[in-house]
Amino acid sequence: MSGRRSFYSLVLAEVCSLSGTRLSMIAIPWLVLTITGDPVLTGVVAFAEMAPYVIAKALGGPLLDRLGARRVSIVGDFASVTVVAAIPVLDHFELLVVPLLIALMAILGALRGPADAAKQAMIPSVAREGKLPLERVTGVMGTIERLASTIGAAAAGALVAIIGPAQALAFNGICLAVAAIVLLAGTRSTTITEAGVPQSYGRQFAEGFDFLRKDAVLVGIAVMVALTNFIDQAFGVVLVPVWAADSGRGAAAIGLVLAVFSGFSILGSAVATAFAEKLPRLAVYIGAFVLVGLPRFVVFAFDAPLAAILAVLAVGGFASGFLNPIISAVILERIPEKLVGRVSSLVTASAWALMPFGGIVGGVLIAGIGLEATLLILGGVYLAITLAPLGLKRFRGFARRPEVA
Template identity: 55%
Template sequence: MTASRRPVLALTAADTLSLTGTRLSMVAIPWLVLTMTGDPLLTGLAGFAEMLPYVIAKALGGPLIDRLGARRIAIVADLVSMATIALVPLLHLAGLLGLPTILPLVAVLGTLRGPADAAKYAMVPAVAAAGALPLERVTGIMGVIERLASTIGVALAGALVALLGPALALSVTAGAFGLSALIVAVGLPALPQPAPAASSGYLADLREGWRFFRRDAVLVGVVIMVASTNLLDTAYSSVLLPVWSEAVGDAALLGLLFAIFSGASIAGAALATVLAERLPRLPVYVIAFLLTGAPRYLAFAIDSPMPALVVVLIVGGFASGFLNPILSAVMLERIPAALTGRVSALVNALSWTLIPLGGLFGGALITLAGLPAAFAVSGTIYLAVTLLPLAMRSFRAFAERPALPSPTP
């Protein structure tokens, strides 16, 4: 590993630890609230208390990333996250843990994780430039890491919660955040930091990022597509597929179907890491979205036999692995280096805005029309959304490949 490639290794290692810790907390915290209260509504409230601050803090934290540097924000946010989540097992051992203490801690954690994740994402262009790598290569590696961390984190969470209990399992999350901060501090010491703005204030920086975003038709189109498909994917994973699995009488099937899709997506992301920079962006993007979206919903809507469902999930999962490398490269290439933090954070936050509504959307569809119709309606909407790039002339710029952006001096 040459010195110029070490930042890539350091960033991916830190991201792996950070994401694994986050996925562990996403399982342990709701389980902790559910076992303490026995109330599903309060369990949902805990998730909402984390996600709402996460999205808001990610959107608002962009100017700080540009002013103070992505590396500094990542280190500080990870360290304070470690201290925050470590309070849960400590309060548990002291007999002081209850819902009035859990909810504020969860809200603080969400507020910290938003900027922490945005800061690591904002470091990708500088890391790619330091390693003389195409953006698709680095974003592809990050995509593989994200999918692996999601899979490993959930599996690890189940084992740790069963072994230690949900409160003590969160000590592992705290350790993961601490190690992530250490790796960024030691492994990325030479990354250039953006020059702080001399005349504009925080709100002016925020407005500048917003103005740049809304004037870029490709970024606006990407956000509309990703936010809409995130809504539908959340409805699918949190309501539609669980209800279908329960209806066929085999709850264990739910985990198997998720594992099939996730495993195929890891393989697709790994291949995209190698090939994405040589592939035509717009056709691959559209075809991958068409394969990963609507067929899943329509296969369940028509009650396809299990072998057909498995094939659809494998093909869709594999295709989904090509999306993030291309999407991330396009977004980061279109954003000037001086605006990377605020615009990339805003784009990512806006793409997540409909996720909290996904479960409500799926539940309402099933209540109003029944499960097969809910799958059919969701798949039809998914198909329409994924055809958007072919209908919008402004989306043609998606295919452009500008020169690799250089790090901010």
């Protein structure tokens, strides 16, 4: 089996998996809003999925190194299909209530965390098999993530409008099943067997944690991305759906604005991939965050014309395309191969750690001070977080390409 075949299979699996996930990110909040009309409860349901997702991703790292990332991804995707398929079935028989939906989302989050982390952990071995530069592979994966976001967002807006949010989730299940089948057929196991006495799960987890906490660059990335992800989660799962409902634009508008953002991020990610090895990492990192942050909060806060909103999202989306290829390359370059699963899982889980609270905080702020004020406050905080790394010494190593032992 050629190395390039493994690379193409991983890319296709990522497209399918992320397309389904992005679809559910629109369908689930809209489902809760149509059932309850409550933005706080919408945030609670998002929390129910994201909290187990982050915890499972953090704790699942040693399993990736022990069982193999490929196996974890395939099993997680297949199991997720069953959970996702239950939602439209229950809705069809009028058995879907919010407490049951919360339980299903918690199970789904626990399955998706390790499965998503596993696909990222496969990148170094796939790059090595195909004799491809790491930054080129992370760039392609970043582009694929944006492409999947665009497909998922556009499909979700249309499907939710046509067949309803619960029924639209059936397509999420199909996407996850295809992702698992593609990895099963097109890739091979790359589990690394460590010499000596096998380590316990606890020891493997501790080893990964110790490595992470001693690397200031990795810690800095995790903290900054955790804070911006927290705000992005509030924006995506509560603020934009409430804006769409209050303005009367409906679920189709949610799909449109997210698709425009993701669509232009594909272009940005493609450019980043082409020039990844020549880009000044820190300058691009900060500059992209500035463009992707405050402007979009401002245009939504003042309910600008849809054309203006889409223009701002186009610029921000293009800038955001430069982030993941650079961040992923920096993370994976700094981790020894035998620790990739456990350390990369901890980094990404840390970066997602605050996301479960984003929807709840967004909903509470809207209920307390209104949508406009919430958007402006969160936009200002986003800008402050974006500029903070300029004063942190730990980010001086961000631009370097260190040797990995």
